[in-house]
Amino acid sequence: MRFYEISDMEIEPWKMGAQQYIKISYPLRYGCFGEIRTPEHVFGFNLNGEITTIQGRSGGWLETAEWLKRNAGNDWAYFAAGGYNGAYNYTGEYYIPCLDYQTNTIFGQDKFKEKGVINAFHALHELMQNLKTMDTKGLPGPTVDFINRVRKFSLPELEKRAEAFHAITGGPIPVLPPDSRHVEYN
Numbered sequence: 773m774r775f776y777e778i779s780d781m782e783i784e785p786w787k788m789g790a791q792q793y794i795k796i797s798y799p800l801r802y803g804c805f806g807e808i809r810t811p812e813h814v815f816g817f818n819l820n821g822e823i824t825t826i827q828g829r830s831g832g833w834l835e836t837a838e839w840l841k842r843n844a845g846n847d848w849a850y851f852a853a854g855g856y857n858g859a860y861n862y863t864g865e866y867y868i869p870c871l872d873y874q875t876n877t878i879f880g881q882d883k884f885k886e887k888g889v890i891n892a893f894h895a896l897h898e899l900m901q902n903l904k905t906m907d908t909k910g911l912p913g914p915t916v917d918f919i920n921r922v923r924k925f926s927l928p929e930l931e932k933r934a935e936a937f938h939a940i941t942g943g944p945i946p947v948l949p950p951d952s953r954h955v956e957y958n
Contacts, residue, residue, distance in 0.1 A: 775807075776915045778906070782809040785918030796866065799827065799839055799851075806918050813895050821921025822930060826892045833888045840892060841869075845944055846934030848872055850883035900927060 775784035789801035805824065806817040812832070816825035827839040837853045849869040860866055872884045883889055903923055908916045925933075938944055 775809075776912060778911070779902075780811055781902075783807075783915055783918065784809075785914045799837055801825070806922070808899065808922075810895065810899070813892060813899075815896065815899060817918075817922055819921075820925060821918065821923070822925045822933075823896065823922075826896060828888055828892060832891055834883070834886055838867075840889065842930075844934070844937050845941075846930050846937075847944070848884075850889060852883060897927065 774787075775782045777783075784807045787801075787805055787807050789803055789805060791802075793802065794800070801816060804819055806819070806821070808815045808817070809829070812828065812830045814825075814827045814829060815823060816827075818824050823842055825839055825841050828834070828836070835853055839851050841849050841851060843849070849871050851867040852870050853867055862868070870883045900922075903919055904926070906919065908919055911919070
């Protein structure tokens with residue numbers, strides 16, 4: 773079994789995504805990662821157990837082809853398609869990263885004030901609480917290992933790691949090189 777079902781969650785501790793970056797008009801995850809799916813959201817985690825992406829699955833989400841992505845500095849970007857043609861015609865890219873600050877309202881709206889994004893962050897907090905108290909007895913070993921890695925990187929722990937990262941870089945990185953958009957800003 774590739775994933776394990778518990779309550780209303782499907783937990784897949786090891787998932788293989790695309791192996792090389794390609795310019796594509798729909799969401800594609802790269803490399804190896806873990807995933808937890810609920811009826812409303814898909815939460816992606818790197819192999820360390822750190823949350824990396826959130827994508828909505830239900831009608832409350834903004835656009836099915838759009839998602840939230842977290843970087844090593846614990847900053848979140850909303851990847852907006854702008855109706856595909858909107859983003860592509862505007863930038864030559866299928867997605868535009870919208871960051872959580874006032875001057876980045878490319879489409880005239882702050883995606884982080886949208887109900888779907890606010891709900892996604894609430895759902896992340898709820899997921900982390902559920903995992904923290906989850907009884908893992910009887911679960912397969914790889915699933916338990918994955919849950920323990922995610923538990924280790926709680927939201928406060930991710931803040932601490934971001935502070936350490938900013939200490940190394942001299943603070944948050946205000947601007948990334950334009951070519952980094954070709955590799956999804958990784």
